[in-house]
Amino acid sequence: MYSSGPSAAPRRRPPGHDDVLDAAATFIRQFATENPGATDPRRRIAEVAAEVNLHGTYVHTPEELAFGARAAWRNSARCIGRLYWNNLTVRDLRHVEDPDDIAEHCFEHLRLATNGGRIRPVISVFAPDRPGRPASTLLGEQLVRYADDPRSTHRVALAKELGWKGGESPFEVLPLMVQPGSGRPPEFYEIPEDAVLEVPLTHPHHPGFAAMGLRWYAVPAVSDMSLEIGGVIYPAAPFNGWYMGTEIGSRNLGDTDRYDCLPAVAALFGLDTGNDRTLWRDRALVELNLAVLHSYEQAGVTIADHHSESTRFLAHVEREGRRGRPVPTDWSWIVPPLSGSATAVFHRYYDPPDPELRPAFVHRAPAAQAATCPWG
Numbered sequence: 393m394y395s396s397g398p399s400a401a402p403r404r405r406p407p408g409h410d411d412v413l414d415a416a417a418t419f420i421r422q423f424a425t426e427n428p429g430a431t432d433p434r435r436r437i438a439e440v441a442a443e444v445n446l447h448g449t450y451v452h453t454p455e456e457l458a459f460g461a462r463a464a465w466r467n468s469a470r471c472i473g474r475l476y477w478n479n480l481t482v483r484d485l486r487h488v489e490d491p492d493d494i495a496e497h498c499f500e501h502l503r504l505a506t507n508g509g510r511i512r513p514v515i516s517v518f519a520p521d522r523p524g525r526p527a528s529t530l531l532g533e534q535l536v537r538y539a540d541d542p543r544s545t546h547r548v549a550l551a552k553e554l555g556w557k558g559g560e561s562p563f564e565v566l567p568l569m570v571q572p573g574s575g576r577p578p579e580f581y582e583i584p585e586d587a588v589l590e591v592p593l594t595h596p597h598h599p600g601f602a603a604m605g606l607r608w609y610a611v612p613a614v615s616d617m618s619l620e621i622g623g624v625i626y627p628a629a630p631f632n633g634w635y636m637g638t639e640i641g642s643r644n645l646g647d648t649d650r651y652d653c654l655p656a657v658a659a660l661f662g663l664d665t666g667n668d669r670t671l672w673r674d675r676a677l678v679e680l681n682l683a684v685l686h687s688y689e690q691a692g693v694t695i696a697d698h699h700s701e702s703t704r705f706l707a708h709v710e711r712e713g714r715r716g717r718p719v720p721t722d723w724s725w726i727v728p729p730l731s732g733s734a735t736a737v738f739h740r741y742y743d744p745p746d747p748e749l750r751p752a753f754v755h756r757a758p759a760a761q762a763a764t765c766p767w768g
Contacts, residue, residue, distance in 0.1 A: 511632070638728045
C-alpha cells in the first residue's frame with residue numbers, strides 16, 4: 393500500500409435499508425468463511441437484521457472491523473504492496489467523533505506508523521456514518537502533504553481561508569483539516585514536528601545533490617477515501633503502508649505537474665537536454681530515484697524498490713491463487729513508472745478490477761466534499 397493508494401472503487405450512493413442488509417449478510421458470510429469458528433453466520437445475520445430494522449445500521453464487532461479493513465486492502469486493485477495485507481494494524485477509534493480528538497489520534501497514527509523509521513502499516517477507523525448523521529471527515533489526500541506541492545493548491549487556499557498563516561516556505565507541512573459531521577466549518581490543526589519524520593535527499597555519487605534542498609516524508613497515510621465494510625461507511629479512516637521509491641522519485645518529484653525536478657537534476661549531472669534522443673529525462677529519472685532509495689536507506693526509513701516489490705506482488709498473486717481468491721489488479725498502476733518492462737509484473741495479465749468488490753476503500757461522494765471544500 394503506497395501513496396498512489398489502493399484502487400478507488402466507484403463513488404456510491406449511501407446504502408438504504410435493504411442495501412445494508414444485503415451487504416451485511418454478504419460480508420458476515422465472508423468473515424465466517426475466512427475465520428472458521430469465529431461466528432455463527434446465521435445467528436450473526438439475524439442480530440444484524442434486528443439492528444438494521446431498529447436503527448437503519450449496525451455495529452461491527454472489533455474482529456469484523458479488523459478483518460474488513462484488512463480485506464479492503466487486499467481488494468485494492470491499484471496497490472502493489474498487498475502481500476502484507478494481513479499485517480495491517482487496525483486502530484478501532486469508532487468512539488472518537490470530536491474534531492480535536494480526531495486530530496490528536498491522527499497525529500498518534502503518524503507516530504505509531506513511523507515507528508522510528510521502521511514503518512508499520514496502520515489504519516485508524518473513526519466513527520461511521522449513521523442514517524441522518526454523517527460522521528466527520530478529513531480534508532486532504534494524505535495526513536502529510538507539503539504546501540508548495542502543486543497538488544496542494546486548493547488545500548492551501550482552504551487552510552488560509554480558515555486562518556492558517558503558513559505556506560511560504562519550501563516543503564512546509566500543511567495543517568490537518570477536519571470537517572465535522574455536524575456541518576460546522578472545518579477545523580485546522582498544525583501537525584506536531586514529532587509526528588512527521590522527513591528525509592533530506594542526497595545522492596550516493598554526487599555531493600552537490602544535497603544542495604537542491606529536496607526532501608520527503610516517511611509515511612504516506614491516505615486520508616481522502618472512505619472505508620466501506622458490509623454496508624457501513626467509515627468516512628474518516630486514514631491508512632498507510634510504506635513508500636515505493638518510484639512514487640517519490642518518478643511521480644512526486646519527477647512529474648511535470650508536481651515538483652518537476654528532472655530539468656534541475658539533468659543540469660546538476662551535466663546532461664545534454666538539447667534533444668529528446670539523448671534520453672536526458674530517463675537518465676535524470678534514474679539518478680533522482682537512486683537518490684531517494686539511498687537517502688531513505690541512510691536515514692533508516694523503510695522504503696521499497698520497484699524491482700523487489702514487483703517480485704513480492706507476484707508472490708501475493710500466487711498465494712491468493714492457492715486460496716482460491718482472485719487478485720483484482722489495475723495493470724496501469726501496478727507496473728512501476730520507471731523501467732516498467734524490466735520488472736516482473738509487466739509481462740502478464742491479471743484479474744480485472746471489480747468495482748463492486750467489498751470491503752473496499754472508496755472515494756467519498758463529491759457532494760460530501762463540496763459542502764465545505766468547493767475544490768473537491
